[in-house]
């Protein structure tokens with residue numbers, strides 16, 4: 001069979017798929033509260049004959065949907081959480097539907113459904129006998145607050161998958177071939193003794209002193225860490241009033257570096273610094289790790305395969321969508337085209353939607369962010385790409401991204417679904433490709449073993465409460 005059958009399948013199903021994306025868009029749910037969104041995606045997969053395991057890793061919006069019993073096993077991931085305060089109508093002017101309410105500023109309604117489209121198309125190909133194997137859809141919640149995927153890995157959800165293809169909404173079409181930063185995050189809670197700050201300061205022990213001493217310790221530490229290490233912090237609690245010695249004070253600290261081992265070494269020193277700060281201030285310090293992630297292990301083999309599928313799949317943009325994209329693009333104050341190489345910037349500047357696929361612009365680079373997809377990439381070969389769901393130059397987490405997410409973005413979503421489907425189909429039908437992707441994965445990993453960056457008793461719901 002030709003790959004066109006997979007793509008036609010997604011085009012034939014476009015009304016249902018865009019309807020589902022619109023349903024998620026109209027009901028944006030925050031991390032770990034994505035109940036309706038997770039249920040809608042699970043229903044669609046169940047109807048299609050997938051076996052769905054819910055409540056994975058003790059997270060009631062995490063799920064794994066599987067079709068088939070045979071090897072190889074290929075998978076894709078969907079995110080579906082929204083961002084606080086991003087409510088916006090699907091109009092080309094700033095107009096919240098409900099001021100202060102959540103909105104899909106990162107396009108995760110498109111992300112969740114685009115991957116689902118890919119998984120379903122592959123399932124139908126297996127059912128038709130066009131290929132053999134199994135396809136898995138990982139429903140991965142809570143991307144915006146941290147580490148849903150890390151908990152799912154801890155629970156064994158990614159144990160038997162041979163390769164995974166994923167994507168993210170953006171304003172251009174290209175594979176990702178970059179790495180990302182490994183990261184740890186901590187809450188440090190200092191507890192002292194409150195007292196009247198003027199009348200009996202000698203009776204007090206200031207928790208805020210502990211926080212400030214830890215900040216000072218980190219500033220001195222900065223000079224003596226490996227070059228790419230980044231440490232950032234904020235004071236999340238600093239006392240109530242200047243005339244009361246603060247009994248409680250707290251700080252959030254993040255440590256990032258390309259190399260997981262470097263993060264862990266610096267994290268240990270942050271823990272030591274917290275203990276030292278507690279000793280100096282006569283307080284107690286309680287350090288709780290809230291998030292931890294690996295950097296992405298890129299996979300050039302999968303990036304190349306994704307790139308080929310981008311050329312094969314057509315981008316279904318209607319005239320109405322193109323004209324709305326132009327209106328929406330006109331509202332961008334200062335669009336940046338820096339993320340595509342210089343030779344594509346003219347085209348990006350001139351287009352409302354930049355739909356021509358380009359090569360991975362970031363091979364060999366380490367992008368300055370962290371994602372829990374990093375952990376997936378240490379458990380299976382992971383191919384990543386971005387698809388143009390927004391007008392050229394649109395930043396993530398902008399109101400324009402929300403406005404584009406209802407209808408305009410579904411064109412890029414269907415395109416992404418086709419690229420996911422085509423790439424997974426290649427892995428099921430081309431033994432050599434899968435072997436090569438796995439060999440690259442093993443080679444990049446070397447003798448480093450993946451160990452969960454989170455303590456075994458970490459509670460995902462504590463994250464959402466912070």
Ligand SMILES: [Zn+2]
Pocket residue numbers: 106107108143168
């Ligand atoms: Zn996102």
